[in-house]
Amino acid sequence: MRGKKVYLTHLQDGDAALLSKWQWDETxxxxxxxxxxxxxxxxxxxxxxxxTQSNEDFYFTIRKVSDDMLIGFISxxxxxxxxxxxxxxxxxxxAENRGKGYGQEAIELLLAFAFDHLGLHKVRxxxxxxxxxxxxxxxxxxxxxxxxxxxxxxxxxxxxxxxDFGLLQKEWREMESRKVSRFKKEFC
Numbered sequence: 001m002r003g004k005k006v007y008l009t010h011l012q013d014g015d016a017a018l019l020s021k022w023q024w025d026e027t028x029x030x031x032x033x034x035x036x037x038x039x040x041x042x043x044x045x046x047x048x049x050x051x052t053q054s055n056e057d058f059y060f061t062i063r064k065v066s067d068d069m070l071i072g073f074i075s076x077x078x079x080x081x082x083x084x085x086x087x088x089x090x091x092x093x094x095a096e097n098r099g100k101g102y103g104q105e106a107i108e109l110l111l112a113f114a115f116d117h118l119g120l121h122k123v124r125x126x127x128x129x130x131x132x133x134x135x136x137x138x139x140x141x142x143x144x145x146x147x148x149x150x151x152x153x154x155x156x157x158x159x160x161x162x163x164d165f166g167l168l169q170k171e172w173r174e175m176e177s178r179k180v181s182r183f184k185k186e187f188c
Contacts, residue, residue, distance in 0.1 A: 001060070001113055003105040008060035008074060008113075011049035015061055015070050016042040022093045058113070062092070062106045071097045074106050076114055076123070084121035086114060104137055111141075115169045122168050128153045129161040142175045143167045 001008040020042050040048075052059045056079050062072040072092040079086035090107060092098050114120045125143065127134045130153075139145075143165035151159035 001109040002065065003109050005065055005100075005105050006062050006071070006102050006109070007065055008106060008109050009063060010052070011046060011059075011061055012070075016045040016049075018070055018093070019045045019073065058086075060110070062090075062102065064102070071102055072106070074110050076110060076118075079118065079120070081118075084119065086118075086120060086123055088114075088123050088125040099133065104141065107137075107141060111167070111172055115172055120169065122166055124164065124166045127163050127165065128155065129163055130155055130158075135163070138165050141167070142171050144171070 020040060023040055048057075049059045049061075051057055056077070058076040058079070060074050061070055062074055063070055071094065072090065074091075075089040076086045077089060088107065088110060090103055090110075092103050111123065114123050124146075125138065126149075127138060129135070144167065145163055146166045147164040149162040149164065152162045153160045
């Protein structure tokens with residue numbers, strides 16, 4: 001799955017070592033985990049990615065198109081094929097790679113995979129209320145707030161809500177259709 005800035009692919013040589021190193025970055029981990037993260041060894045990362053496409057869990061690395069550099073990972077997990085939904089997770093490793101649109105494009109690629117390839121009806125995700133950048137991104141992508149797990153995340157000496165979001169296939173298709181319409185108006 002390839003976009004203009006990033007592409008999603010399998011784990012490559014050396015990726016597990018880099019992911020193992022980055023799991024100790026507190027800023028990175030607070031964005032993706034609501035509890036103390038189990039310290040994964042390289043073999044744990046390799047096993048997680050090896051189980052990709054088990055029809056339940058799909059893990060991809062995020063790499064820059066420009067230089068093939070690993071900048072993160074994205075997943076679609078707990079996929080239920082009968083009910084046609086799954087959970088999205090994403091992590092961008094280095095602060096210098098955040099806020100540049102890489103995460104947005106990676107999520108858009110994963111949504112296309114989920115809705116077009118797997119035929120899912122809905123994707124879900126959870127975000128911590130202190131992660132304002134993620135909240136803004138998910139809303140921009142059309143995710144709808146569906147619930148709040150009040151004061152369930154302890155961060156920096158304070159309690160924060162965990163917010164549940166969902167995006168239906170028809171909502172995503174409507175947004176994609178509007179993008180195409182805007183493009184045609186601007187360039188055709």
